Structures are given as structure tokens and as C-alpha cells.
Amino acid sequence: MVEGNPDRELIDRAEDLILKLRDVKSCRISTDEFGNITEVHVVASSDRSPKMIARDVEAILNAELGLAVDYRKIGVVLLEYTESESHESAGESGTGKTSAARELLGVDEEDIMSEERAFEEKAEFASREGQLELLEQDMRxxxxxxxxxxxxxxxxxxxxxxxxxxxxxxxxxxxxxxxxxxxxxxxxxxxxxxxxxxxxxxxxxxxxxxxxxxxxxxxxxxxxxxxxxxxxxxxxxxxxxxxxxxxxxxxxxxxxxxxxxxxxxxxxxxxxxx
Missing domain, CATH: 3.30.160.270 (Alpha-isopropylmalate synthase LeuA, regulatory domain)
Structure with a gap:
């Protein structure tokens, strides 16, 4: 279990982790001025209920990162769902980089991993200089x-x-x-x-x-x-x-x-x- 408030790097890892979940298209985590997680915004295309997807988010954050987030803080927006998305998701779920993440970014697995490595390198450098938060603000x-x-x-x-x-x-x-x-x-x-x-x-x-x-x-x-x-x-x-x-x-x-x-x-x- 994470002690204290999660830092920005951990929040970014949490967002990337949620993107790997089945049917998830987009994710953004909001925090208050003290770094506490206040809301988790998720956009998904699924025939499952928003509550089930929120439970998945809650479970993966707890199991992988030790972040305890009440599912009631997790908001899920469902986009229009088609049967073809169901077949794609079923055929690729559990592969590490899910079909939902690939659809969202429109790139293959190597491109996604390359983007993550580039961001992690920038974050590591800024962290050494004590400027991680300033770097993120400057890039957005x-x-x-x-x-x-x-x-x-x-x-x-x-x-x-x-x-x-x-x-x-x-x-x-x-x-x-x-x-x-x-x-x-x-x-x-x-x-x-x-x-x-x-x-x-x-x-x-x-x-x-x-x-x-x-x-x-x-x-x-x-x-x-x-x-x-x-x-x-x-x-x-x-x-x-x-x-x-x-x-x-x-x-x-x-x-x-x-x-x-x-x-x-x-x-x-x-x-x-x-």
C-alpha cells in the first residue's frame, strides 16, 4: 500500500496502467493541491456497465501499484459500442498493450513503448533536477x-x-x-x-x-x-x-x-x- 500522497510519476504510471484495461479508450487522474487522488476519469467503449469498469480500475491500481482508490471516485463515460469492438477486444485482451490502447493512439506496440520510454527519460532527468512538476507543466x-x-x-x-x-x-x-x-x-x-x-x-x-x-x-x-x-x-x-x-x-x-x-x-x- 502506498504511504502518503502519490507523486506525479506514480500518477502517470497509473494512467498508463488503466489504458491497458479492456475497452478503455482514455484516462485522466485528477489530484488536489496535496496530491490526493480526487477523481479518475475514464472513457470506454464497452457492453459492460460503468460500475464493472470502475471496479476493474480500482482492482488494477491496488494490485499493481498499491493505490487504494474508492471506486466511487472513478467516473466512467461509455461511448457508442459496436459488435466489432467486442471481437477485437476479445481477441487481444491480456496481451500487455491492449487493443483499446492501440486504437486510441493509432500506433503499434513498439510505438507505444517508444513513447513511454521517451517520457520516462524526460521525467527521470527532471526528477534529478527537482523539476519534474515544472517539466510537465511546460510540456502541456x-x-x-x-x-x-x-x-x-x-x-x-x-x-x-x-x-x-x-x-x-x-x-x-x-x-x-x-x-x-x-x-x-x-x-x-x-x-x-x-x-x-x-x-x-x-x-x-x-x-x-x-x-x-x-x-x-x-x-x-x-x-x-x-x-x-x-x-x-x-x-x-x-x-x-x-x-x-x-x-x-x-x-x-x-x-x-x-x-x-x-x-x-x-x-x-x-x-x-x-
Whole structure:
């Protein structure tokens, strides 16, 4: 049993471990200011109940890492389930890197292990310098602002993001329609992300929707990375708090923040004012 509060490295190991579970697509663990685990957010595609998946998460964290997490702190969002996913999961469960993790990242086992090794090397260096927390904060793309202008028949959105000292603005516009504006907000978020990147691939919104889980509302986003004829999909989620549109931004960032550590970033941001 882990004594005291788990550190960030242990939390990262826990997230990677949960991703190996059957049917799990995405995972994020939240902690309070003292490092205590407050919530475990899991996105899965399964015909099993959320409670069963939460029990699996609770069991594997306890058995593998000695982390005692009450299953009631584990929130599970179920995406649309298909029979083909059942056959894939049944054929590959228990292989170390599960089919769910491979589907989420869109890479083979060697690519996943290479990513983990790269992250562990960076974490080990930062830990020696006493800067692990600062390194993680510097690598993540951070949300800093959202502006929405609604006209009679049109809506325009601006999203501000930052990373490693650079701040960028992404924008998107669409015809005004009834209901949530998650798709426009997500498009503006991805536009801002591409302003930070020095890559040839494209990031495209595949789907974003609001779902309910244990009487709480959650925004779930699926982002596709398209490069030539190849595509990878990433899933992210965020609980809706004071602002549903902010949750849409955070869901998109949750989807791409972990893989973004491997992407090349621009050394400077230049804008042309017209």
C-alpha cells in the first residue's frame, strides 16, 4: 500500500496502467493541491456497465501499484459500442498493450513503448533536477481564454492557448444554430493548437458531444490526426463546470496533450496584422 500522497510519476504510471484495461479508450487522474487522488476519469467503449469498469480500475491500481482508490471516485463515460469492438477486444485482451490502447493512439506496440520510454527519460532527468512538476507543466498546452461573439445569424469563437512561453489565438466561425456550439469551439481550439505546431499533419475534429454520467454532464471529444493516407484518433473528456464551452476546449486539449509531447513545436510565433 502506498504511504502518503502519490507523486506525479506514480500518477502517470497509473494512467498508463488503466489504458491497458479492456475497452478503455482514455484516462485522466485528477489530484488536489496535496496530491490526493480526487477523481479518475475514464472513457470506454464497452457492453459492460460503468460500475464493472470502475471496479476493474480500482482492482488494477491496488494490485499493481498499491493505490487504494474508492471506486466511487472513478467516473466512467461509455461511448457508442459496436459488435466489432467486442471481437477485437476479445481477441487481444491480456496481451500487455491492449487493443483499446492501440486504437486510441493509432500506433503499434513498439510505438507505444517508444513513447513511454521517451517520457520516462524526460521525467527521470527532471526528477534529478527537482523539476519534474515544472517539466510537465511546460510540456502541456494550456487554456488561457475564450471569446464568443454571437450575431443574428453567425457565431465567431476565439480560443487562447499557451505552451512553453508562447501564446496563440485560434478562431472559427459558423452559422448560428440552436443548441451547444461545441463544434465551433473545438474547431477554434484545434486552430490554436496548429499555430503552436511545426508539423505537416492535420488535426481534425471527428466528433464532440455531451453525455451524462452519474448525474454529471461530460463533454467527450474525438480528434483525428491525418497525415497523408494515415489517420490516428485521440479521445479526451472534461466535466462541465461553470462554462460548457470551456469544457469543450478542455476536452480537446485532454485528447491531444499527451501525444503533443512528441510533436515539434514552433520556436517562435509570428503574426501578420492586416
Amino acid at each position: 498546452i494550456r487554456f488561457s481564454g475564450l471569446k464568443i461573439d454571437v450575431e443574428e445569424d453567425r457565431v465567431e469563437v476565439e480560443v487562447r492557448l499557451g505552451r512553453s512561453g508562447f501564446d496563440v489565438v485560434g478562431s472559427s466561425a459558423d452559422l448560428r444554430h440552436s443548441g451547444a456550439m461545441y463544434d465551433v469551439v473545438a474547431a477554434a481550439t484545434l486552430h490554436a493548437v496548429t499555430e503552436l505546431l511545426d508539423e505537416k499533419f492535420q488535426l481534425c475534429l471527428s466528433r464532440i458531444k455531451e453525455v451524462s454520467m452519474d448525474e454529471r454532464d461530460v463533454v467527450v471529444a474525438v480528434v483525428d490526426l491525418v497525415e497523408g493516407r494515415k489517420a490516428k484518433s485521440f479521445v479526451g473528456s472534461a466535466f462541465i463546470g461553470r462554462d460548457a464551452n470551456e469544457a469543450a476546449v478542455l476536452a480537446v486539449l485532454d485528447a491531444i496533450n499527451r501525444p503533443s509531447g512528441r510533436w515539434s513545436m514552433r520556436k517562435g510565433i509570428h503574426y501578420t496584422i492586416r
